[in-house]
Amino acid sequence: MIRVLVVDDHVLIRKGIVLLLENYKDxxxxxxxxxxxxxxxxxxSLNPDVILMDVSIPNGLDGFTATQEIHKQMPNVKxxxxxxxxxxxxxxxxxxxxxxxxxxxxxxxxxLYEAIRTVYSGRIYYNVGIPQEQLNKLFxxxxxxxxxxxxxxxxxxxxxxxxxxxxxxxxxQLYISSKTVENHKSNIMQKLDxxxxxxxxxxxxxxxxx
Amino acid sequence: MIRVLVVDDHVLIRKGIVLLLENYKDxxxxxxxxxxxxxxxxxxSLNPDVILMDVSIPNGLDGFTATQEIHKQMPNVKxxxxxxxxxxxxxxxxxxxxxxxxxxxxxxxxxLYEAIRTVYSGRIYYNVGIPQEQLNKLFxxxxxxxxxxxxxxxxxxxxxxxxxxxxxxxxxQLYISSKTVENHKSNIMQKLDxxxxxxxxxxxxxxxxx
DNA sequence: AAGCTAATAGTGGAAAACCCCTATATGTCT
DNA sequence: AGACATATAGGGGTTTTCCACTATTAGCTT
Numbered sequence: 001m002i003r004v005l006v007v008d009d010h011v012l013i014r015k016g017i018v019l020l021l022e023n024y025k026d027x028x029x030x031x032x033x034x035x036x037x038x039x040x041x042x043x044x045s046l047n048p049d050v051i052l053m054d055v056s057i058p059n060g061l062d063g064f065t066a067t068q069e070i071h072k073q074m075p076n077v078k079x080x081x082x083x084x085x086x087x088x089x090x091x092x093x094x095x096x097x098x099x100x101x102x103x104x105x106x107x108x109x110x111x112l113y114e115a116i117r118t119v120y121s122g123r124i125y126y127n128v129g130i131p132q133e134q135l136n137k138l139f140x141x142x143x144x145x146x147x148x149x150x151x152x153x154x155x156x157x158x159x160x161x162x163x164x165x166x167x168x169x170x171x172x173q174l175y176i177s178s179k180t181v182e183n184h185k186s187n188i189m190q191k192l193d194x195x196x197x198x199x200x201x202x203x204x205x206x207x208x209x210x
Numbered sequence: 211m212i213r214v215l216v217v218d219d220h221v222l223i224r225k226g227i228v229l230l231l232e233n234y235k236d237x238x239x240x241x242x243x244x245x246x247x248x249x250x251x252x253x254x255s256l257n258p259d260v261i262l263m264d265v266s267i268p269n270g271l272d273g274f275t276a277t278q279e280i281h282k283q284m285p286n287v288k289x290x291x292x293x294x295x296x297x298x299x300x301x302x303x304x305x306x307x308x309x310x311x312x313x314x315x316x317x318x319x320x321x322l323y324e325a326i327r328t329v330y331s332g333r334i335y336y337n338v339g340i341p342q343e344q345l346n347k348l349f350x351x352x353x354x355x356x357x358x359x360x361x362x363x364x365x366x367x368x369x370x371x372x373x374x375x376x377x378x379x380x381x382x383q384l385y386i387s388s389k390t391v392e393n394h395k396s397n398i399m400q401k402l403d404x405x406x407x408x409x410x411x412x413x414x415x416x417x418x419x420x
Numbered sequence: 421a422a423g424c425t426a427a428t429a430g431t432g433g434a435a436a437a438c439c440c441c442t443a444t445a446t447g448t449c450t
Numbered sequence: 451a452g453a454c455a456t457a458t459a460g461g462g463g464t465t466t467t468c469c470a471c472t473a474t475t476a477g478c479t480t
Contacts, residue, residue: 010294010315012322016226034316084220105220106244112222151426164372164411166466178466179429186469187426197468201374210415361456377437389459392438397456407438 002120003030005046007039007063008054008082013105017052017112024113036066043070043077050116053099055083055090062208067097078119090206091128095139101125150188155209157184162204212330213240215256217249217273218264218292223315227262227322234323246276253280253287260326263309265293265300277307288329300416301338305349311335360398365419367394372414 004021006029008014018029031046033039043051051070055063067079080101081094094102100119103111104127111127118125126135150158160170167185171178185200194200204210214231216239218224228239241256243249253261261280265273277289290311291304304312310329313321314337321337328335336345360368370380377395381388395410404410414420 011318012230012292012315013223013226015230015319016223019229019232020222020225022229082222105222108221109225153427162411163415164408166407168466169408176427177429179431180427182468183429184427185467197376198374198379201372205373205420363457378435386457387459388436389461390457393458395437396439 002027002050003048005031005042005048005051007033009034020109039066040069050120051077051079052082053079055081064093064097067099080115080119103127154184154188158204159209162201162209212237212260213258215241215252215258215261217243219244230319249276250279259330261287261289262292263289265291274303274307277309290325290329313337364394364398368414369419372411372419
């Protein structure tokens with residue numbers, strides 16, 4: 001019996017997944033969580049075999065960060081990222097936090113079960129909408145890429161930039177000079193290896209800086 | 211027996227909802243659709259009592275537009291909007307297209323059933339995260355607000371703008387001049403009564419132009 | 421004390437966006 | 451035929467970004 005913890009902030013979706021998994025006799029949903037913090041406490045108290053983790057869960061602690069934290073404390077738990085996005089930035093991040101699986105919310109129900117079985121047996125299951133070669137490359141480059149963690153200030157700048165505010169408006173809101181905003185922006189771009197504004201925005205959108 | 215059509219582009223979520231509804235003996239899911247066009251054809255061929263319509267379905271035709279279209283062709287079908295967002299702009303739009311119900315994806319499972327029962331009996335069911343008075347105001351102002359519907363081209367421009375592309379990049383993608391892009395943008399701003407880029411972006415984000 | 425990071429702010433020039441106009445072609449609706 | 455909506459594109463001037471630098475201060479760490 002594979003013991004599963006389901007993490008998603010949308011109750012309806014969570015319940016749906018739970019019901020979907022009830023069809024499989026060797027899978028048992030032992031708990032549910034609605035945000036990152038809850039996911040961590042539930043993981044510790046329930047000690048599941050597999051965690052289904054939605055990426056974009058609210059309250060600061062996103063699915064990736066929660067995954068990292070759980071890995072630290074319980075290295076044997078397998079974690080499958082569950083998301084609507086198949087953007088490369090997401091997949092990269094899933095690889096970086098060493099998620100064992102990655103599936104899209106618009107996969108067929110069987111994929112979910114397959115993913116659970118696969119990661120439970122210790123293998124990797126990435127069902128993504130990009131070519132296999134590209135995926136391989138992302139795995140190879142895993143170690144090479146830096147942490148890419150933005151500072152608090154950079155996160156603020158990112159958020160306000162995604163929301164379409166001009167440098168001057170951002171500067172006004174944060175009581176700093178627009179030149180400082182510019183600097184933060186270019187630091188962010190350098191850190192994340194982004195080469196233009198569109199990539200910056202799309203990274204921000206993909207990572208829920210809104 | 212209430213015959214229900216479920217519309218959502220995410221197979222996993224759709225299946226989850228279907229399973230959730232199987233618990234209720236007086237509800238029968240007669241069909242599923244993954245996008246707006248499919249929703250319309252399914253609605254016509256299946257003639258369901260209630261449609262559960264996800265707002266942010268892909269391929270141009272969003273849930274609101276699909277709702278409008280179905281209302282035109284089959285005025286007796288009750289439609290419940292299903293969304294992750296409880297932003298006022300969304301609710302406003304749901305009211306504008308005369309959706310009978312509006313529930314959030316992070317509602318409890320029972321809410322879904324309650325909503326179906328309620329709209330089936332001809333009443334309105336809006337379970338939203340805003341105060342009742344504000345909701346009442348939105349209903350009252352229904353007729354007053356303009357259509358505010360963007361043309362196809364304007365929608366494209368909106369989407370690409372939200373994604374952070376520059377005018378020149380957008381022009382390149384659409385094989386038009388950047389001056390034309392500028393014009394479309396300012397037309398959009400005029401139509402929607404937006405006064406700067408941030409408002410434009412945030413309107414776009416709130417309305418899923420991504 | 422030296423080194424590092426984060427946050428702040430500046431210069432100066434090139435590029436782009438923004439704003440207010442005008443203008444044309446192609447449709448549809450009445 | 452005339453009015454209106456849509457999509458296209460340009461002129462010209464102002465403002466803002468973008469980019470590549472330099473620089474300072476505060477707070478850590480070793």
